Amino acid sequence: MQFSNFQEFIEMGGYAFNVWSVYGMFLIFLTVNLYGPLRKNRQIIRDLKRRYALNAQAPAISSDFDSQSSPGSETIEEERA
Numbered sequence: 001m002q003f004s005n006f007q008e009f010i011e012m013g014g015y016a017f018n019v020w021s022v023y024g025m026f027l028i029f030l031t032v033n034l035y036g037p038l039r040k041n042r043q044i045i046r047d048l049k050r051r052y053a054l055n056a057q058a059p060a061i062s063s064d065f066d067s068q069s070s071p072g073s074e075t076i077e078e079e080r081a
Helices: 006-014 016-067 073-080
Strands: none
Touching: 006 016
16 A cells, blocks of 8 residues: 555545554553563562661661560569579
8 A cells, every 4th residue: 555645644544543543552552561561670679679678687686686675574584483
């Protein structure tokens, strides 16, 4: 199919709405399928970094709890004995 001018190309032989709407839907589909996984990948990496940082701090926090005794813990231990 050949078009004699640009206006005929845009009109697509009277099927302009159908043709250009399909092209539009395809571009939306393509954009979502390219951008979606990239966004999810960034989210996963951000979450893993956060978890790694929390795990790196966890031993320091737990050792602080081990070295400190809570008020009243002596009385509970004395009652058990």
